[in-house]
Amino acid sequence: MYIKNSTQENKIFHNRAIIAWFLMLLFLSLIFARMYYLQVIQHQDYITKSEENSIKILPLPPTRGLIYDRNGVLLAENRISYSLEIIPEKLTEKLDHILDKLKNIIVIEESDITRFKKQSRQKRQFNSIPLRHRLTEGEVARFSVQRHHFAGVEIQSNQSRYYPLGATGVHAIGYVGRINERELKRIDKSNYLGSNYIGKLGIEKYYEKQLHGQTGFQKVETNVKGHIIRVLERTSPIAGKNLYLNLDIELQKYTEEILSKHRSALVVIDPKTSGVLVLASMPYYDPNLFVNGISYKDYNALRDSPERPLYNRAIRGQYPPGSTIKAFVGLAGLEHGVRTKYSRTWCRGWYSLKGQSHRYRDWKKRGHGSVNFHSSLEQSCDVYYYDLAHDLGIDRLNKFMKRFSFGKKTGIDITGELGGLMPSREWKRRRYNKHWYPGETVITGIGQGYMLATPLQLAVATTTLSNHGKFKQPRMVFAMDDPKSNEMSIISPIIQKTIHLKRQDFWKTAIGGMRAVVHSRRGTANKVGRGSRYRFAGKTGTAQVITIKQSETYNARRLKKKFHDHALFVAFAPLKNPRLAISVIVENGGGGSSTAAPIAKKVMDHYLLRK
Template identity: 65%
Template sequence: MSSYFVLKNVVQETNVFNLRIILAWIAMLLGLILIVLRLINLQVIEHERYTTLSESNHLKIRPLPPTRGLIYDRNGVLLAENRVSYSLSIIPEQVDNIDELIGRLKELILIEDTDINHFKRLLQQRRGFDSIPLRLRLTEDEVARLSVESHRLPHVEITSNLSRYYPLGPTAVHAIGYVGRINEQELAVIDQHNYMGSHYIGKVGVEKFYEKELHGKVGFQQVETNVQGRLLRVLERTPPIPGKNLYLNIDVTLQRFVENLIKDERASIVAIEPDSGGVLALASMPYYDPNLFVNGIDAQKYRELRDSPDRPLFNRAIRGQYPPGSTVKAFVGLAGLEYGVRAEHSSTWCRGWYSLKGQSHRYRDWKKSGHGAMNLHHAIEQSCDVYFYALANDLGIDRLHAFMSRFGFGKKTGIDVSGELPGLMPSRDWKRRARNKLWYSGETLIAGIGQGFTLSTPLQLAVATATLSKRGQFRQPRVVFAVDETHLDELSTVTPTKQVNVTLKDEHYWDIAIAGMEAVVHSRRGTAQKVGLRSPYHFAGKTGTAQVVGIKQDEHYNAKKLPKKFHDHAWFIAFAPIDNPKIAVSVIVENGGGGSKTAAPLAKKVMDFYLLPNSPLRIANKE
């Protein structure tokens, strides 16, 4: 019995076992089929999607930043170049603890908080596998220290790149401007695609205005990388198109001479070639070294510059808006002739003051005793205020505004330096809009002598002077003479876009105005006759004085009693030679006092330097 049961058990056991083996086999088969189905899904149905993913995985597009264009002066003197500098970058994706890494780097090299802040900003904007610069412009010593420690600093890269450098330092900084690191506002405006890999952007001046030309076009290379982002090989390369070189109208020798003339002043001098509108010199003093700004200026230095009472960062030439004072008189005179309000020889009696009908207020002439009978010529020559009070009154503010605007007063000149301000040529309309007030006729009078609301920049006056010198031929001022398109020295000259000439009813009117300005420097009674004495060439000029503080009816301006900062600004505009103008100059010296005493001699020196190749000034400057 027992053996039967055992036997039966064995048979039954075998049957159960074999059945379960077969079940196991079926289960395995189903398992393998499940795997195959999954793989069909991945490899056949979604194959294309994964192929794309696979390609984007190991093929990366890397930007090749273009080399920024160089800037030369009109004689080929290098003003802005790119120098190799070493910078330290981190690939954030591969770093576990960035703060800790920065901490370690801080022990080796100087890392300012501004560097860290800038880095953190970029960290949020850029993709993790891009390397992000932490410190730019490492010194050789720092590069050496980092290299020694490089084994302890994985994912830290020392890369060489080109950094902007201005070899002449502050020279012409207010024209050239500078580049700096791209900030958030700029990032929002620029074509980010084109700036991948670029560190710098023009911040002010020509660097900003010609940003597009100077920057060039980004290139790309398609590279194969491994997972660490290490480059294995370059598959395809679209080279960057380097930025174009710029040649300026500015002549560095003249520029330096000009800057040197006013180096101890708060002043500005703009010199323009009337034929072309080319800016020969554009100086605003004091100035500053643009190299400080390239890689981010440190807070302390920046505060010093910003808070200095002399305001070196302030570009007086294009942003300084001063009352033009008597410098406008020749233009106002032209308006009188043009509108037929005055004839060439009609004269006004100057008794030292002028009053509107029915008003007791006396508008004073600078000459208390009065100039007597004045025609336009003499009124310009002697800068008679009363003549122009009366003229302005007869013209009315609207006609005055319309005429002066044709010379560019109250409008931007359109110079190719960023940041220009328009000045102000007041009108009834403007006052209603800006101040919501009515226009008073007294305000017309003082507008007639360039005071009151009227404001001009030194650049504006230089341009107006150049236009006058060319008898109405307007040339938009241009700092850049040519853009080097191809790097093969084929220059394409910059042609100004806006060229509306000033035409008058009678060409002779020009002669009257210019003769008046000639008399200012060459006649015995001219307000600046001293500077015209023994001049080897004939030139025309006009003095001006911009009041800083209002003088009350019963007061007198007395420079000796006023602190320097309340002294009048001294203006002088001039062009030379008269028959074939080569240079037009405007000079302002803040708190310089009278135009004839302070500003006129400076303008004369600038013209001498430019026009007389063998002048003692030029020779002295060379030495």
């Protein structure tokens, strides 16, 4: 047997037991101290984190406003579109396997898969990620039948912008598209949290703020999988405003049909309201292609087409206005006292500056003989305006023309308008660091040389002339309504002014000359005026695309089509109480009287004579 010292062992044990108990107390106190630290000292911090975990703010996107024409025809609407979405977490089979099976019933391109995989790496696995947008009805039906084979794959319905008339009016209406990164930097992100689209062009872009509306929000409690447990707070979205345009879509469509053979643009303005009735640029394209992202193939085809369908000729096409500006140059002569309506100029077929041998040719080789303002407009005599421009000088001419919005933007409510060019000494020095030559003033008198104008500017200037100087900003939109309150608000032009000439009858003289263009026997466009059921005023224009050498003459048959002259025509009708002002340009169309004037007449007839 071993000798055990019970007392000694007992003592040691009791000693250790007491130490152990105190150590336990110490460590439990340590835990309590830790709890105090977490639950009292850091409490606020963790309360915040706990709420961040479970409380989420979800955007409620507003419905985009609709766009109607002046007669209530729907031009842009929101349709339900279906997209195929995948929740990776819910898939029961391998992704590649699922995709192979899906390809049998739905068209899935390689680019769809690439985009899907990129997005799925950026999001958590319980999020729904789109694979294909804009499913056809057939695809939706085929998928619905076989839905049970595809756990984790769902069809989601979204509101999608749709333009029921397709390409008609696209250069006026524009289109929406998915928000890109550049736009993301510019916009108020919180207002676009749930929005898929943003206006990219045209009215859709200019009126983006009104069309988009105000995003609503709901504060929800979600569980760890993101499912909503309950709604804590809700602010309803405010739908975008509906727009009513001045555009007459029926006339627009008719115009586009007439223009369809040409690269061309046509603008019609109602002189009373300065509302834009037609804004056509041809060729055009279907805006629906752009809404959910255009394919590279389609986009390249549009971009690389030599006809340049994406180019909005009506507001961005800057052309030499040619003879269409002669009425305004003539008015400048009267206003500055350089000419009276009786002053006569002898036209022998060419003009030259003193001491220079260069001959500025008239379109009529033999000349027009003695002409005054009226007959120079009627026959479009160039020499009268060469001489007049020279007498006025570029500075006075520039100032006067600018009063009619030449060389500056008209302020139309479409994004992207260009202002054309009204040259001056000052401009040439800044632009080219060169002196202004007198010869340059001479050709500016017939709208050649540096001067450029857009079809919209020509229509606006013609409107001003028809109104005897009353100018208003051209307007695409005439009213907006608030879908909630149903209140309609009229949009009136912001800038209104009147051009006061020294004598009110100057207007009559200019208009009389333009009336003679179409209604007199010698008028350059008398063919279109003959037999007209209403009286109107017009002016032809032919703009040279290339310079013809002194020793050569213009011969369309020997020139390539792209060097043919541009054909222009401006008009307003009827003569008394005009209801429309119009400008047409046909690129490389040849003569203004032969190509442009008949087009304008058809459009005017359609508008004025239809029942």
